[in-house]
Amino acid sequence: MxxxxxxxxxxxxxxxxxxxxxxxxxxxxxxxxxxQYSSNAxxxxxYGNTPDSLLLNSVSKNNIKVRLRAxxxxxxxxxxxxKTVEVDLTELEKKGEKYFVSPSTYRSQIENQLxxxxxxxxxxxxxxxxxxxxxxxxxxxxxxxxxIDLEQNYLMDNNYSLLPDSITVMGPKKEIDxxxxxxxxxxxxxxxxxxxxxxxxxxxxxxxxxTKYSHHSITLSAxxxxxxxxxxxxxxxVINVPEGVGIRTFPEIxxxxxxxxxxxxxxxxxxxxxxxxxxxxxxxKSENVLDxxxxxxxxxVNVVQLRENKVEFxxxxx
Numbered sequence: 001m002x003x004x005x006x007x008x009x010x011x012x013x014x015x016x017x018x019x020x021x022x023x024x025x026x027x028x029x030x031x032x033x034x035x036q037y038s039s040n041a042x043x044x045x046x047y048g049n050t051p052d053s054l055l056l057n058s059v060s061k062n063n064i065k066v067r068l069r070a071x072x073x074x075x076x077x078x079x080x081x082x083k084t085v086e087v088d089l090t091e092l093e094k095k096g097e098k099y100f101v102s103p104s105t106y107r108s109q110i111e112n113q114l115x116x117x118x119x120x121x122x123x124x125x126x127x128x129x130x131x132x133x134x135x136x137x138x139x140x141x142x143x144x145x146x147x148i149d150l151e152q153n154y155l156m157d158n159n160y161s162l163l164p165d166s167i168t169v170m171g172p173k174k175e176i177d178x179x180x181x182x183x184x185x186x187x188x189x190x191x192x193x194x195x196x197x198x199x200x201x202x203x204x205x206x207x208x209x210x211t212k213y214s215h216h217s218i219t220l221s222a223x224x225x226x227x228x229x230x231x232x233x234x235x236x237x238v239i240n241v242p243e244g245v246g247i248r249t250f251p252e253i254x255x256x257x258x259x260x261x262x263x264x265x266x267x268x269x270x271x272x273x274x275x276x277x278x279x280x281x282x283x284x285k286s287e288n289v290l291d292x293x294x295x296x297x298x299x300x301v302n303v304v305q306l307r308e309n310k311v312e313f314x315x316x317x318x
Contacts, residue, residue, distance in 0.1 A: 038069050038121060043110070044084045047130075051089065054099075054132040055172065055210055066110070066123040085110045087128065099130040133210075136173050141166045142218055144200060145186045150224065151193045155259060155302050157223035160196065164218060167202070171211030178208070184218065196222040227302065228262040231255050234273045236292065236311055240280035246316035249277065254292065254308045260301030272298045277311060288312050 044063050050056050064085075087106045092099055103125045111120055142165055150156065169176050184200040198220045204213060234256050236249045256273050258265060274296035282290065289310050297304040 036069060038067060041066050041068055041083065046084050046086045047089055048086045049088050049090045051092065052170070053135050055135050056089075057131040057133050059131075060129040061124070061126060064106075064110075064124050067121045068114075068118055069121045070115075070118040085113050089130075092130070099132055101128040101130075103127060133172055135170050135210075136176060137168055137170045138176055138179075139166045140169050140179050141181050142184065142202065143181050144184045144218075144220055146184070146200075146220060147188045148192055148196070148222070149188075149190045151191050153226055154193055154224055155227045157225060157302065160220055160222035162218050162220055164215060167218075168214040169211055170214075171208060175208045175211045179205070179211075184220075187220070192224055193226075195224050196220065225261055227259045228265045229257060229259045230265050230268070231257050231307070232268065232270050232273060234270055234275045236275050236277055238277045238279055238290070238313070240278055242279075244317070247279065247313050248316065249290070249311040249313045251308070251311065254306065254311070256294065256297075257303070257305045257307055258298075258301045259303035264298075264300040267300065268298060272296070273304075275306065277313070288314065 042063050042065050045059075045061065047056060047059060086109070087101060088109055089101070091105050091109075092101060093105075094100075103123075106128060107120065107123060110123075114120070142162055144160075144162060146160070148156070148160070167182065169179060183203045185203065187198060187200060189196065189198075199217050200220055201217045202213070202215065204216065205211075232255070233253045235253050236251075238247050238249060241247050254275055256275065258268060273294065276293050276295045277290035278293070279290065289312055292306055292309055292311060294304065294306050
């Protein structure tokens, strides 16, 4: 019984010893982390905010070596493996044809990206040089690949519209000079009776790798409505008849077909139309047929058609 008690006490002492040993080790570790240290690091560089009019072809450096001063805590928390810092090219300088960023400029930028508890003791002092290619802009029209089949007795209000109907492209001259237009994906709308609003992706050339586009899609829209129609009987007016000569056409009145919204059709009158035949356009005076032309028509309807294209005539001496 006494032996069991002694063994229990001994085990308890061992556990207490291990706890005190762990605590003292942690205290030593924490104390060391609070000390200041110097360490070397290599930062990968990301070049941001390249000027819109320039394409970055190559740079003189893709990484930079630094010597840092910080506490052990900061080194532990910061972690320098594959650390990337940004060099902002809005501070780009130019001398002659050369573009560069000075060491003092990019050092200041890097310091601003580090913790205030981390100090740069030393770093590369090489000037960063850049090779750029100039970019150009131009507008390119969009050609939609669209087939719209309207249901019987339906019309589109004017034609469909594209928004935007052209886009701005920016790239090297040799690339954008090959672009004369851009097409959309194919869209087929059968038996259409409702208004149209479709977003269409643009077919962007994959081989123009350095060209950028203001839009990657466009919106096609159209108003579709069920139409009414009416036929108007309009008198033929013959113009440019020689003096002293009368003329009579057969027929004297022709039919004009109108299709549009019912509200617009109701407001039309015969006086909204003028059909003319020009006697001076007759090349062979032995002929007795004149071409008809609709010289006045309302804008409020979508379709206005002459049902007769020609009239016969006779001359009368006055």
